[in-house]
Amino acid sequence: MIRSTAAAAFAAVAAFVASPALAADGAQLFAMQCKLCHQAASSPLAPSLAGVAGGKIAGRADFNYSPGLKAKGGTWTDANLNAWLTSPAAFSPGAKMVVNVPSAESRAAIIGYLKTLK
Numbered sequence: 682m683i684r685s686t687a688a689a690a691f692a693a694v695a696a697f698v699a700s701p702a703l704a705a706d707g708a709q710l711f712a713m714q715c716k717l718c719h720q721a722a723s724s725p726l727a728p729s730l731a732g733v734a735g736g737k738i739a740g741r742a743d744f745n746y747s748p749g750l751k752a753k754g755g756t757w758t759d760a761n762l763n764a765w766l767t768s769p770a771a772f773s774p775g776a777k778m779v780v781n782v783p784s785a786e787s788r789a790a791i792i793g794y795l796k797t798l799k
């Protein structure tokens with residue numbers, strides 16, 4: 682019972698992330714909440730997020746990540762991105778990113794947008 686509810690919830694989130702309208706909202710949320718630090722190219726403030734979705738965690742050579750994130754390993758799956766955006770410090774203690782996104786709906790829209798960054 683619990684398992685099928687979770688599967689249904691996951692399907693709903695997946696459909697949500699795939700929606701082009703929400704990717705547009707994600708673009709807007711990104712412009713307001715992320716772009717201040719995350720530009721097209723990496724800067725001392727933050728790494729570029731081009732290709733980040735599905736890519737290696739702390740995988741860029743042109744940014745000096747926190748030791749914890751560098752040692753984390755794995756890839757930026759939807760679940761990892763969701764956990765990171767919920768609380769960078771909980772995902773990786775000592776994380777240099779201090780911003781978080783409390784709304785699950787906003788996180789889903791932003792993750793949809795991150796997938797468009799190549």
Ligand code: HEC
Binds near residue numbers: 718737
């Ligand atoms: C105040 C600056 C700042 C803002 C605003 C910010 N970030 Fe970050 N972000 C960082 C820094 C710094 C890192 C590197 C973290 C570390 O090394 O621990 C990072 C890392 C990341 C990573 C991991 C990148 C990688 O190469 O592994 C993702 C994904 C990310 N941010 C997404 C976002 C999103 C989405 C937003 C908007 C909701 C956002 N960030 C807002 C500074 C920021």
